[in-house]
Amino acid sequence: MGSIVPNPVRSTNRPDTLSSFTELTDRPTGGGPAVPRRTRPAPVSAPSPVREGRPKTATLAVTATATAVALMNYTAPMPTLPAVAAAFGTPPAAQAWLLNGTPLGLAAFLLVAGGLADAYGRRRVFLLGTLALGLTTALGALAGSTSAFTAARIAQGAASAAVLAGSLGLLAHAYPTGRDRIRATGLWGASVSGGIALGPLLAGALSPVDWRLAYGVLGAGALATAGAGARWLPGAGRAAVTKASGAGAPHPAPCLAPPPAPRPDVVGALTLGLALAALLTALTLGRDGWLRAPVGALLLASAALTALFAAVEARSGNPMIDLALLRRPAFLASTLGALFTGLAVIGLFSVVPTLLQVGAGMSPLGTAWLFLLWSGTAFVAALQARRLATRLSAARQLALGFALSAAGVLTFLGALENHAGAWRLFPGLLVAGAGSGLLNAALPRLAVDSVPPERAAMGSGANNTARYIGSSAGVSLTLALATAGPDAALVASAALAVTGAVLALVLARR
Secondary structure, three states, rough: OOOOOOHHHHHOOHHHOOOEEEEEOOOOOOOOOEEEEEEOOOOOOOOOHHHHHHHHHHHHHHHHHHHHHHHHHHOOOOOOOHHHHHHHHHOHHHHHHHHHHHHHHHHHHHHHHHHHHHHHHHHHHHHHHHHHHHHHHHHHHHOOOOHHHHEEEEEEEEOOOOHHHHHHHHHHHHHOOOOHHHHHHHHHHHHHHHHHHHHHHHHHOOOOOOOOHHHHHHHHHHHHHHHHHHOOHHHHOOOEOOOOOOOOOOOOOOOEEEOOOOOOOOHHHHHHHHEEEHHHHHHHHHHOOOHHHHHHHHHHHHHHHHHHHHHHHHHOOOOOOOHHHHHHHHHHHHHHHHHHHHHHHHHHHHHHHHHHHHOOOOOHHHHHHHHHHHHHHHHHHHHHHHHOOOOHHHHHHHHOOOOOOOHHHHHHOOOOOOOOOOHHHHHHHHHHHHHHHHHHHHHHHHHHOOOOOOHHHHHHHHHHHHHHHHHHHHHHHHHHHHHOOHHHHHHHHHHHHHHHHHHHHHHHHO
C-alpha cells in the first residue's frame, strides 16, 4: 500500500504552482500571428523552512481543534442523558434519539460533504461547517423539547460532517507523504480521542448548574475556531488545469477555467438518511420485543432503502461514494474497521455513563471522570501509535485495537451495577482505551492511503460515515440489550469487536 502524493490539479489553486516554465508570445511587427516562445525560469531559491512550515502547522492546528470541538459536541450528552430526558419528559423508548441525533446527521451528510469538499474546495467546506457547528450548537442549548433538541443535534451532525470530511482532505494536501503524514494523521486521531474525552467532562462539570451551559461553551469554541481558520488556513480551492507532454517533462498549458462543480447527491443523501433512520427506529423499538411486526417491517424497509441507495449511487454521475472503491481491500478494511469501531466501541461507551448512573448511582461528573480514564488512555495511545507505523500495517493495527477493546470490555462483567466502587473498572478502562487509541490512529491513515489523491475527501467521508452509522446502531442496540442487564450489552460489544479484528486480519492478507 503506497503513500499518496496529492494531485496538483486538485490540491492547490495558486498560479505559481502551475509549471516551472512560462509561455510568452512574440508578436511580429508586421501584425502576423503570435509566435510562442519558451523562456527558462529564473533560479528559484529553496523555500524557507519557517515559511513552508507555518501553513502546514496552521492547517494541523486548526483542523485538529475543530475536530476536537466536533467530537466534544458529539459526546457531551453522554453523562447528562438522564437530566436531559427528565427536562424534556422523554420516554425511555425515545431516549436513544437524544444521543443519536448527531451521528444520524453525520452519517447522512458525510459523503455529501466529502464530494462537496473535492468539488468546491476543502478549505471552504471546512470553514462553513465549523461556522454552522457553532450556530447549531448554540440553538441546541435553547431547545425546549425532545424533537427540537434532536433536530438541533441532527443539524450539528451535518455541520460536523463538513468539518471532518474537510479536515482530512486538508491534511492530505498539507502533508503529502512520508513520516510527516504519519505524524499529522496520528495527531488528528489524537484530537478525536481528546474531543471524545473532554466532551463528557465539560458537560458533567457544568451539569450541576445547568446542562445547557456545555452547549453554549462548545458553540462559542466552534465559532472561534472558524474565525482562526479563516485567517490562518492557506488557500486550497479548486485548482487550475495543467498538462504534461513529451518525454515526461512539464510544459505549460493555457490556464483553463475549472469545469462547473457537480451538484450534490441530494437523492443519495436522503435515501441513506432514511435507511439509517428506519434501522435506528427498529433497534430502538426492539427493546420491547424483537419479533414484533413493526420491528421486522422497519428492518425490511431499511434493507430496501440501502439497496436503493446502492442503485442510486451506481447510476449517479456524481455519486456520494464511488462503489468501485469497495473493490480495494485497503478501502474495504478502512470502511469495515470504521463500521465496527462504531458498533463495538463508540456505541457501548456512549451509554456506559448512563448505565453507571442508573445501576451504580454515580453522579454525572463521576461518570465523566471514569469516561476520561478510557478516552484519555485512547488519546495517549493514539499519539504513540505512530511508533508502530513502521512495524505494523494499518490493518493489523486495527485488529490489535479491536482485540484490546474486547478484552477490556469483558472485565466490566458484573461491575456496572456494583455500588461498592468504581475501582473494579479501572484495568478494563485502561486496556479498552489503549485499543480505542490504536483504532483512532489507524483509521485516518487507512482512509487517506486507500483512495486516489483526488478522492481523499471522499475517502475520509466514507470512513467517518461508516463510523457513525455503526455508532448510531451501536447506541440503539446497547440501550435495547441493556433492558436485560448491562452484561448482555457488554458481551455483544466484545463479540462485535472480535468480528472486526477477524475482518481486518482477513483483508490484510489480500
